[in-house]
Amino acid sequence: MGCIENLKYEMILPLGASFKECREYAEKNFKEVWYVNPGYKLFDEYIIGLPPIALGIEDGKKIIFPYTKPCHGTYLLRIEDADEVERVRKTARKKK
Amino acid sequence: MTPLPETPAKALIVLGCPEAPAQQALAFHTAYNLKKRGSEVLIAGNPSVLNLLKVSDPEKHYITDTMVLEKCIAEVVEKKRDCDLCVVFAHNDAAIAYAATMRHLLPERRLVVIIFGKNPEPLADEINFPCEKIVDKAVHNPMQLRTKINEVFGWAVSRT
Numbered sequence: 001m002g003c004i005e006n007l008k009y010e011m012i013l014p015l016g017a018s019f020k021e022c023r024e025y026a027e028k029n030f031k032e033v034w035y036v037n038p039g040y041k042l043f044d045e046y047i048i049g050l051p052p053i054a055l056g057i058e059d060g061k062k063i064i065f066p067y068t069k070p071c072h073g074t075y076l077l078r079i080e081d082a083d084e085v086e087r088v089r090k091t092a093r094k095k096k
Numbered sequence: 097m098t099p100l101p102e103t104p105a106k107a108l109i110v111l112g113c114p115e116a117p118a119q120q121a122l123a124f125h126t127a128y129n130l131k132k133r134g135s136e137v138l139i140a141g142n143p144s145v146l147n148l149l150k151v152s153d154p155e156k157h158y159i160t161d162t163m164v165l166e167k168c169i170a171e172v173v174e175k176k177r178d179c180d181l182c183v184v185f186a187h188n189d190a191a192i193a194y195a196a197t198m199r200h201l202l203p204e205r206r207l208v209v210i211i212f213g214k215n216p217e218p219l220a221d222e223i224n225f226p227c228e229k230i231v232d233k234a235v236h237n238p239m240q241l242r243t244k245i246n247e248v249f250g251w252a253v254s255r256t
Binding site: 018020039045046048049050051069070074 | 201224
């Protein structure tokens with residue numbers, strides 16, 4: 001089981017979505033959006049997906065990101081972690 | 097005459113969800129043909145798909161090296177693992193995401209994405225990165241997709 005599955009997460013799109021839908025949802029619904037490439041480490045796991053991968057930041061302390069499992073699809077998750085938010089702000093990019 | 101591609105020294109086969117039975121047959125077929133021609137083959141997938149392979153091949157005739165997908169990706173990201181050829185089997189959006197990840201992590205390597213299942217065309221259309229695509233509406237019957245795979249890799253058709 002991945003590290004992310006052991007964290008307290010909330011599913012924003014509980015029925016799953018395509019990768020493109022997750023990116024569009026993050027871009028449309030969150031004022032602060034950062035972009036990363038596949039292989040970026042988030043919560044100690046390497047994120048996979050079609051680049052650019054959009055990460056939303058909410059209230060300065062929550063990260064919204066796509067999480068993919070082969071048999072289950074891609075889910076948009078929300079996890080509260082102010083330290084990880086700061087790390088994203090320092091290491092991710094603003095432009096696609 | 098178009099020259100046949102060289103046999104890759106190291107091949108990585110990435111498998112998706114084992115929901116479509118054709119995947120397992122074609123994974124064996126691909127691994128067998130690569131190994132027969134001298135490639136080292138590693139198969140990566142989730143625990144379910146790896147267990148299906150291991151149960152099907154208890155004497156490891158075709159499948160010798162396997163790895164859980166997350167670990168494989170971690171090793172590629174950390175530059176601990178490389179390959180000459182990456183083959184991704186994709187019948188859902190999640191697997192396309194894995195293929196895109198492999199493209200990004202292995203930009204110079206040959207990437208072949210085999211898109212199959214009930215409705216492969218929309219999945220194939222999602223691919224906006226450079227790779228070779230093999231597309232076929234295969235779920236239970238692997239025969240037509242096997243022919244296409246053989247053509248792409250330059251493998252003669254087996255009469256057995």
